[in-house]
Amino acid sequence: MNYVFNPMPIVGLPIKNTDALFPVRRIYCVGRNYAAHAREMGFDPDREPPFFFCKPNDAESIVSVQADQTVTIPYPALTSNYHYEIELVVAIGKDAKNISVEEAAEHIYGYAVGLDMTRRDLQMGMREQGRPWEIGKAFDYSAPVGVIHPISETGELNAADIHLTVNGETKQRSDVTHLIWNVAETIANLSNLFELKQGDLIFTGTPEGVGAVVKGDEMRAEVAGLTGITVRVV
Template structure:
């Protein structure tokens, strides 16, 4: 069988201290997983079930990149996130067993065209154009889970041009990582190469040309991004 045309290589993420890279199959994201962030968006904390959306792997962007200000928006926001990398299959897995499929963790930015997201939300439309676009899933190299240790009260922060804008802890997540994996596995056959962006603390805001963003989670490689001129 021959193909009409060739597709780009499978997107992948570096792994700290290794030559092998993590190939990305799918990117799942959680909305409003920090109570203070839900409030700043005008919503009460959602404790019924996680709010899921997806980004295509082509939205991935490596840490350290300079990207053009995204097209189609006048209000692009940063959102700092703790990212979970999965390297084993799971379907309808219990939360008590969920950490067994976790390969590692990374710092990431869930870049958001907020004006498009809000317009879609107000009309009851999907969030796709607000969330899934080129360079919208920024990610730093992955740290193996064993090297990171237990998820607890590690700080998660973001600075914009050297000024801290987001400052929280992983313990503030409404839905823990095991709970997120268990819930997601009820709806999807999870598989090696899946990433989960686990939500953002309060303090999200707009970016502008010339901005430099740096996100940190204690124990992980920081994620960095510069915003260039629009195309």
């Protein structure tokens, strides 16, 4: 096929115990999916229907973090309140449309650790004006993601410690059991809004303790049973 310029390459993420890569199609994110985080952001954590936003799927947004690697990401422009949000990431391996909660697990390829980096001041400004969040959530280098662990090796991750440190100090700590909408429910809900495809990633939400980082800070994000990621801001 003759394009007027070369199309952007597909981003591939590393997979545990194989040289094969997971090709990323879309990135979906769940908003306010831990009750304590909803409270710290000023919202009632009652179990309202989940809501979603997206991040770009290109190499300028996704930061692939290999095992035993520290990657650097630049402090982004036009913000003075740059926040970390650790998340369990679910990789979809089988197309899904209008599926039930009971069917959800069979559509999971695996899991990874991710960071939903956020220009909080810009996000809040858009929220106050009733406008979309893209400038706060969908900027360059906003989605560091680690090694994907196939569900065939991990089993379903319905309970796992999730925590993040900044410069060695714990900032976020919770458990995946505290998700308002668990992984299966999230997948089922999302499949009613979009037809999920192989290669999709779902950031499932962040626990309480979000906060700002500055140049020189180093974040370590871990979910029990998965390969953690180390990211430094420069």
